[in-house]
Amino acid sequence: MQVFKFGGASVKDADGVVNLGRIVSAYRGHQLLIVVSAMGKTTNLLERLVQQYFTQADDTYDLLQQAKRYHEDIVQALFPDGNHPVYNEVANRFVEIEWILEEPPMDPYDYLYDQIVAVGELVSTTIISHYLHAIGLTTKWLDARDYILTDNTHREGRVAWEATEARIQDNLPDLLEHQLLVTQGFIGSTSENFTTTLGREGSDYSAAIFAACLGAESVTIWKDVPGVLNADPKWFDQTELIPELSYLDAIELTYYGATVIHPKTIKPLQNKNITLHVKSFIDIENGGTQIRSTKESLPVPSFIFKVNQVLISILPKDFSFIVEDNLSDIFSRFHAHKIKVNMMHNSAVSFSVSIDNTGDNVEALLLDLRSRYDIRHQIGLELITIRYYNQQTIARVLVEKEIIMELKDSYTCQLLVRKL
Ligand SMILES: Nc1ncnc2c1ncn2[C@@H]1O[C@H](COP(=O)(O)OP(=O)(O)O)[C@@H](O)[C@H]1O
Numbered sequence: 001m002q003v004f005k006f007g008g009a010s011v012k013d014a015d016g017v018v019n020l021g022r023i024v025s026a027y028r029g030h031q032l033l034i035v036v037s038a039m040g041k042t043t044n045l046l047e048r049l050v051q052q053y054f055t056q057a058d059d060t061y062d063l064l065q066q067a068k069r070y071h072e073d074i075v076q077a078l079f080p081d082g083n084h085p086v087y088n089e090v091a092n093r094f095v096e097i098e099w100i101l102e103e104p105p106m107d108p109y110d111y112l113y114d115q116i117v118a119v120g121e122l123v124s125t126t127i128i129s130h131y132l133h134a135i136g137l138t139t140k141w142l143d144a145r146d147y148i149l150t151d152n153t154h155r156e157g158r159v160a161w162e163a164t165e166a167r168i169q170d171n172l173p174d175l176l177e178h179q180l181l182v183t184q185g186f187i188g189s190t191s192e193n194f195t196t197t198l199g200r201e202g203s204d205y206s207a208a209i210f211a212a213c214l215g216a217e218s219v220t221i222w223k224d225v226p227g228v229l230n231a232d233p234k235w236f237d238q239t240e241l242i243p244e245l246s247y248l249d250a251i252e253l254t255y256y257g258a259t260v261i262h263p264k265t266i267k268p269l270q271n272k273n274i275t276l277h278v279k280s281f282i283d284i285e286n287g288g289t290q291i292r293s294t295k296e297s298l299p300v301p302s303f304i305f306k307v308n309q310v311l312i313s314i315l316p317k318d319f320s321f322i323v324e325d326n327l328s329d330i331f332s333r334f335h336a337h338k339i340k341v342n343m344m345h346n347s348a349v350s351f352s353v354s355i356d357n358t359g360d361n362v363e364a365l366l367l368d369l370r371s372r373y374d375i376r377h378q379i380g381l382e383l384i385t386i387r388y389y390n391q392q393t394i395a396r397v398l399v400e401k402e403i404i405m406e407l408k409d410s411y412t413c414q415l416l417v418r419k420l
């Protein structure tokens with residue numbers, strides 16, 4: 001059996017859903033489970049809705065209307081019969097959000113976030129499953145929350161692997177024999193049946209979880225790019241396709257921020273030796289990238305750019321050294337504010353980190369750190385990571401840039417820079 005994953009970009013409009021139908025139809029007769037994300041930028045919209053609801057802002061219902069209208073337009077384009085059951089099912093999914101909005105927020109933010117944001121994936125898969133049925137494919141919609149079980153960490157649910165594997169293995173192999181299965185990426189549930197999410201961009205990870213538990217032959221992630229390139233084409237001209245990639249290189253690239261695949265995706269596949277294909281949903285005949293067990297190293301240097309970085313330098317107020325107890329205290333503060341460290345460097349009396357400038361929680365972190373340390377920070381920096389670097393590649397990215405911090409090991413070079 002195979003697992004396919006379609007992200008938001010692939011189903012951003014009715015044409016995208018039709019294209020998905022075309023791709024899946026070409027695999028008629030194969031055992032297939034497809035994992036789908038929320039359509040287009042729906043998750044961002046629902047995230048804004050949660051923020052506004054939590055602060056009881058006036059435009060909460062406007063945002064809900066926007067989300068409804070966007071999906072209604074897609075449904076109308078796909079199902080000319082206004083009495084088709086999909087209309088009611090989609091409306092009912094949004095009613096779940098309306099019920100929450102009717103009461104002032106009483107539950108913790110992260111819990112409410114998961115209950116609301118998960119609706120994006122529930123709606124998209126409802127539409128897609130009906131569409132695939134309408135074009136003649138025997139399709140079954142599955143609620144991923146019945147299969148992917150997590151702990152209670154809302155917004156970053158940690159998978160309960162044994163329970164998840166048991167649920168998937170007990171139920172899905174039989175179902176796969178008779179029909180195409182359609183389920184949601186990104187969502188799971190706790191043992192008490194509360195919805196959780198797996199972290200932003202987590203649908204790739206969902207596909208890997210299903211594939212690992214089912215012992216799939218392969219996973220294919222369908223993207224708006226020809227495969228994994230040696231840099232994000234949004235930032236870099238003249239990118240090159242990497243036709244084959246080892247699991248290790250893929251883990252390293254995604255860890256440093258290559259957003260084409262979610263970093264947690266690779267490990268479960270590597271453990272079961274399952275090949276991951278990254279292919280274009282626009283040019284489906286193109287071979288794309290295969291990520292598998294291979295001794296080949298990356299054929300070309302690869303670049304990862306992260307803009308909008310904040311460099312925070314942390315110094316003990318009493319001029320003591322940065323040693324284990326300080327480091328452990330510092331990391332626990334980063335963890336408490338859900339802030340991930342992109343690059344770090346320590347000396348005897350200071351510890352410096354570069355993080356994404358995500359706004360409010362960075363402000364809260366700085367306030368918190370200042371209670372115990374002297375803090376300096378610089379904003380507006382750019383972090384450039386080069387895998388398999390050489391002097392030429394470093395020179396290429398440093399044009400009109402000044403290095404603020406630099407780290408190198410045998411394979412990877414990280415440069416924190418400021419534009420001149
Ligand atoms: N090394 C890379 N190779 C290809 N694409 C990359 C790379 N790094 C970042 N990207 C970006 O990843 C995007 C696809 O991921 P994303 O937009 O999250 O898709 P989806 O919503 O389908 O999951 C591409 O449009 C591209 O801009």
Ligand SMILES: N[C@@H](CC(=O)OP(=O)(O)O)C(=O)O
Nearest residue numbers: 007008037043200201202203
């Ligand atoms: N919809 C979720 C999960 C996801 O993975 O989406 P995408 O596959 O479009 O990146 C998000 O936007 O975070």
